Amino acid sequence: MSIKHLLLLCLTLLPLAAAAQNLVNLNTADAATLARDLEGIGESKARAIVEHRTRNGAFRSVDELALVKGIGPKTLELNRSRLRVGAATPQAKLANGAPSPARPAAKSGSSAPSGASRAR
Numbered sequence: 001m002s003i004k005h006l007l008l009l010c011l012t013l014l015p016l017a018a019a020a021q022n023l024v025n026l027n028t029a030d031a032a033t034l035a036r037d038l039e040g041i042g043e044s045k046a047r048a049i050v051e052h053r054t055r056n057g058a059f060r061s062v063d064e065l066a067l068v069k070g071i072g073p074k075t076l077e078l079n080r081s082r083l084r085v086g087a088a089t090p091q092a093k094l095a096n097g098a099p100s101p102a103r104p105a106a107k108s109g110s111s112a113p114s115g116a117s118r119a120r
Helices: 003-021 031-037 043-056 062-067 073-082
Strands: none
Touching: 031 043, 043 062, 062 073
16 A cells, blocks of 8 residues: 555544544533434434433433433443533523523622521
8 A cells, every 4th residue: 555545544534533532421412413423313312312401400421311211222332432421511501402591699798598588
């Protein structure tokens, strides 16, 4: 094999190697990313993953993906090497893509929980 052929082969395989390095974070990926980057996950299952995360909080392990309706052990194993769980972004998005409502900031110097009634 000539150097020219070897170089061409490397350039051909480089995008595949880069794509294999991109991990999908179950706690931050939107439905479009999940559907695009995961095997056996279409738009419907991707929305179910985002809805599960919205209702139940962040995934603590990749294995928790199997708790999502429609995701079985085969789909989990098919995608395990592409998945990771990390910290959710501070400004998470709701299932419809809208930003989640901001939590009110606690008042400084107050020992009472936010929204608690104060004795007068």
